[in-house]
Amino acid sequence: MTTFSKSLLSSVNASLEYNATQNIMHYNESQNENIFPDNWAYLENIISLLICLPGLVGNGIVIWLLGFRIKRTPFTTYILNLAIADFALLNNEIIKDIIYLLSWIDLNIFSFYIIFFYYYIFIFSFTTSQYLMTIISIDRCVCLFFPLWHRCHRPSYLSTAVSALVWILSFLTSAIDLTLLFVEYAIATYLQFVLNAVVCMPIMCVSTTAIFVKSSLRPAQKKKGKLLRTIWLTLFFFLLLTFPLNIIEVLSLFHHPTKYSYAYGYLCVFINSAINPMIYYLVGRDKRGRSSKRIKKVLEKLFKEEEDCRENQEI
Template sequence: MDFNDTNMTDLHNTTNDNGGYNPDANIHFTGASAVAIALCLFGIVGNVIVFWFLAFRIKRNKYTVYIMNLAIADFIFLLFTALIMMLYINTLIVENSNFTGRNSFYIFLEIFYDTAQYSGMFFLTAISMERCLSVMFPMWYHCNRPKNLSSIVCLVLWFVGCSESLIENLACPPEDFAAQTNVCTGVELMTFTIGVGICLPLMVLCSFALLIRVGRIFQRQYPPKLYIIIIVAVIIFILSVVPFNFIWFLMYFQLLKLDVQYVSIYYASVFSTSLNSTINPYIYFIVGRQWREKSHHSIHDALQRAFKDDEEIQDAKEKSDKTNSSSCRIKSTDEEKRVN
């Protein structure tokens, strides 16, 4: 929910009658749009790298499937955010910025923009829930989890995210949104309930459970990096995305009066949500990196360590123990031969 049609009208006013804006507002908003595009490009590079390594270079597990789809969603979101910012710059610097099919093109951009945003939120919720279930009910989870659950869940979540976006953008066109029709009110209530009423509590509860688990493990050893990645990603999502969902919801129902223009709040939300999608891949790199070791394949190694499953860690420990025990047997046999 982002008041985009209102923002386009406000931006158009900056180039015409300066209604309520500083005379240099078009320059300021153009600069803000350019900075947002640069931020999006920085995030696009990071998400492309993550997708490449997870898809083609690293052994896939149930968690990397979620992260790979999250990287795709973040990539699409940042790409279409950059395109929308380019459209805004065109509106700000070109006198006759209207062109044939402009509104249809804008709705097209919004559909992909919202689909990626909603799907990314769903993927983060899904990986939080699955990691939490594996910690709280390990035996049941290990015995009853379907092998292809991650892929099936991701397909369903893409469908749900796309459906929510289509409903929001097609059932509630800009003129109905401005008039606050019953359909648009229902759509806004639906999106707010799904995002803040369902996904947010699930993410908070699952992250809190993982945080308790990390505290217990940390007393004995360093916790798996995947725990830290999920907790940090959820915290950043809550701090950067959720507040603006509340603000737009309250402003739609005129429950919040702010002495600022809508377009200013919109740009703040663009920077905040873009930062959330941009920073995710760099969280993986930082958490997965071994700071005391230097490697020629640091990105590959960092991602491999970051998303290593508990079962893989346990298998590695068992192999290591077997290797150590066999080497000990060989040494003891050699010592016996020498004595004899």
């Protein structure tokens, strides 16, 4: 994630007079470089807007329904917090895109402080999403392999406490990452690499594989549970769509990737945050019924935590 700041800040270097930018940028660009050296940045921001706007609406609906309209369960607490993190990430990107496009008219709109704020919100929300997905993957594995404990002995306050801890931890790690940028960008990159590729990704890969294998071994008559299918798809797409950005982060330790690589990696992240509500609805809806069924009813039926636990107890 630190590499994005280098790419973005270098493109607006002509409008920045803040000394700390020299520590964020790994290489020096011409001081007279135009904010839009070609049409790619303009096109990239338009594509980003088209991706983020529907996702913002979808996550907003999920937040409204799970937060105020549907009875809360321990598992939906995780989904609600995930939707909030995705909403924050997409909203942050939309604001940046709008300011970036307006800067075509007035170059002074884009300042160091705007980029600094954008970058912090991005790493904060993205890190929160990654931590929550890791927790969700562990929770579903425990539900699958230890259903009795998960249902009867799991503390009722565990989801709320873990979610609060995730937000605090994300805030602290993001603040540390941003602070390290002003010391040495490589240290911050190593920190994010350890958290992403060494801690979170392996846990999610193992959990996703375990969920897939466990569900595949079920008898045909018991292969139900839309919730399990939803979580597996959410984990799968998260791993698939965040993988390019993690690879770019690793490569940035050795050489500077192209701006097209950056764009692809971050667009994948935005797609991942935008498609989660669509996954909930498409998997949760009744295919034999009408597709116009209200999303509130779809989510109410989908997010019944006891469904998978009961099925596991019968295996």
